[in-house]
Amino acid sequence: MDPLRADAPGYAAPFTLRQLECFVAVAESGSIARAADVLRASDSAVSDALTAMEKTLGCRLFDRRRSRGATLTSDGLAILSIAHRMLSDAEELSAAVGNDASAxxxxxxxxxxxxxxxxxxxxxxxxxxxxxxxxxxxxxxxxxxxxxxxxxxxxxxxxxxxxxxxxxxxxxxxLWSTHACVVVAADHPLADRGSIGLDEVADEPMVLLDIFSSRVHTLELMSSRSITPRIAYRTDNYELCRSLVARGLGYTLLMRRAIRSQTWDGAGVTSLEIDPSPRDVxxxxxxxxxxxxxxxxxxxxxxxxxxxxxxxx
The missing domain is CATH 3.40.190.10 (Periplasmic binding protein-like II)
Known part of the structure; x- marks a missing residue:
């Protein structure tokens, strides 16, 4: 018997790739309507694909409620990563036989x-x-x-x-690497220096950019230099942090980047290298x-x- 025939022992193709696409789209968007928009299909087509897939698998993949959209069941969660992998493999298979970028x-x-x-x-x-x-x-x-x-x-x-x-x-x-630098107001006494040690600003107030990666790196760097910063202000807004520094309300540590020295409110800041140089990130x-x-x-x-x-x- 031909092992590729549909009636061969062990052969099973209970759902289509389109049904998998609908399943993943609804799982990621949380709603049949939003998934239909992503897939450029009608709501009924997406809903029918899910129903057919659930019927074939013999389980409910979603709790569907008008007020709450579509929420994955435990069975749906169990197969989500597998569905991702199958769609990924199918896309890779298709791309492997052509060099057309439009694919x-x-x-x-x-x-x-x-x-x-x-x-x-x-x-x-x-x-x-x-x-x-x-x-x-x-x-x-x-x-x-x-x-x-x-x-x-x-x-x-x-x-x-x-x-x-x-x-x-x-x-x-x-992708690339960067490192932390000290940012001070343009008229700060140290602003004309090419580099400074963190100990030179240790007694001044700090404006902390209070987002996860910046906070973790800043506090670890200060701790490695045996410095406990005097945090005067915290903000999760990058431009507000620079503006507070520009008005002389403290210094800050930011990742080095090519950016204008002028802040949104018209004041200015200067970036200074840290001596000794911190590790690249x-x-x-x-x-x-x-x-x-x-x-x-x-x-x-x-x-x-x-x-x-x-x-x-």
Missing amino acids: LMGPVRVGAVDTLAPVIIPRLIERMRTDHPALRVDFRTGDQPSMIDALERAELDLVITFDIDVPPELRRRS EILAVWTNRGHPPRVAAVVEAAAAVGDTVLMR
């Missing part, structure tokens, strides 16, 4: 920590429009814990973040081991190329 299409969901998003997301979208016009970069920003959580819940395909307390089980690609693209389809791989490669342009600034 790469659809959305790639990118998360980026707030302080990196303005540096990389616009350039990444611009590059993808040139290299792979059928791909669409959908992005979300936030702090590192929320981005990693969304990645692990399959709401994002990859995250761009600092290499600071990134879970070791995540796969990664280094990698900027990473990270993803899970659920699968890495060609369209996501293409975005990672583009992010690395964007990283090269950041380094040249």
Whole structure:
């Protein structure tokens, strides 16, 4: 008997790739209507695909309620990562037999920590429009814990973040590196120095950029130099942090980047190197081991190329 025949022993194809796509789209969006928008299908077509898949598998994959959308059941959660992997493998199989860049299409969901998003997301979208016009970069920003959580819940395909307390089980690609510097007001007594020691500002008030990666790195760096900072203000807003510093309300530590010295309120800041120099911190693209389809791989490669342009600034 031909082992590839549908009636051969052990052969089973109980659902289609389209049903898998509908299942994953509803799981990620939490609603049949939103999934239908993503898939450019009707609500009824998505609902019918789910019903057929549930009937074939003999289990409920979602609790469907009008007021609460569609919530995964334990059975649905059990197969979500498998469905991701199967769709990834199918996409890779299709891409393996052709070199046409237009074969790469659809959305790639990118998360980026707030302080990196303005540096990389616009350039990444611009590059993808040139290299792979059928791909669409959908992005979300936030702090590192929320981005990693969304990645692990399959709401994002990859995250761009600092290499600071990134879970070791995540796969990664280094994009570029940076390091911390001291930022002071333009008229600060030390502003004309090329570099300073952290002990020279240790007794001054600090404005702490109070987001996860910055807070962890800043406090660890200060502790490694036996300095307990006098934190006068905390903010999770990058530009507010710079504006507070520009008005002489304290110094801060920020990652080195090419950015205008003028703040939004018209004042100015100066960046100074730290002596001795702190360790470099990698900027990473990270993803899970659920699968890495060609369209996501293409975005990672583009992010690395964007990283090269950041380094040249």
